[in-house]
Structure formats: C-alpha cells, structure tokens
Amino acid sequence: MAKLVNSETRQEIEVKDGDSIIKAAEQLGVIFACQDGMCTSCQMEVTEGMNNLSEPTENEKEFSMKPSERLACQCKIKKGLVKIKVY
Numbered sequence: 001m002a003k004l005v006n007s008e009t010r011q012e013i014e015v016k017d018g019d020s021i022i023k024a025a026e027q028l029g030v031i032f033a034c035q036d037g038m039c040t041s042c043q044m045e046v047t048e049g050m051n052n053l054s055e056p057t058e059n060e061k062e063f064s065m066k067p068s069e070r071l072a073c074q075c076k077i078k079k080g081l082v083k084i085k086v087y
C-alpha cells in the first residue's frame with residue numbers, strides 16, 4: 001500500500017500501489033472537474049515523493065506548471081509516500 005498525505009493537515013489516505021490517486025486526493029481536498037487532464041482544477045504541489053508518482057502525461061505537459069506541480073487526475077501512485085499541498 002502506498003500513502004497520499006496532505007502536507008498541511010497531515011491527513012493520510014492509503015492507496016493501492018499502481019492506482020490512480022483521484023479518490024484519495026479528493027478526500028484530502030483537491031478539487032476535480034474534468035478528470036481528464038484538460039482543466040487544471042486538480043493542480044497540486046508535490047512536496048515529497050515525486051518519484052513515487054507515474055510520469056507526467058502528455059496532457060500535463062501541455063500546461064506550464066512548476067516542476068513540483070502535477071495534475072492529480074493524471075497521477076498514479078507507484079509505491080511509498082507522496083505528500084501534496086492542496087491549492
């Protein structure tokens with residue numbers, strides 16, 4: 001099991017290795033709309049464990065985000081711990 005953590009509230013949600021983080025991120029406060037990498041409403045900052053997430057998708061590369069930012073709807077968690085900051 002991997003773990004997604006809100007770095008500010010310290011709330012933690014377990015996620016199966018290899019699964020999408022949408023449900024867990026939603027519980028941690030990330031707002032979703034399209035869930036398809038098109039609207040950026042789920043943009044978040046990854047404060048720890050970026051390497052534990054899947055590679056950025058083509059949709060994510062379309063947007064100019066900081067290297068520490070990802071679209072939560074596009075991320076799968078590979079393993080371990082990932083800490084996020086919700087905007």
Ligand code: FES
Nearest residue numbers: 033035040042073
């Ligand atoms: S919910 Fe629209 S980009 Fe993620």
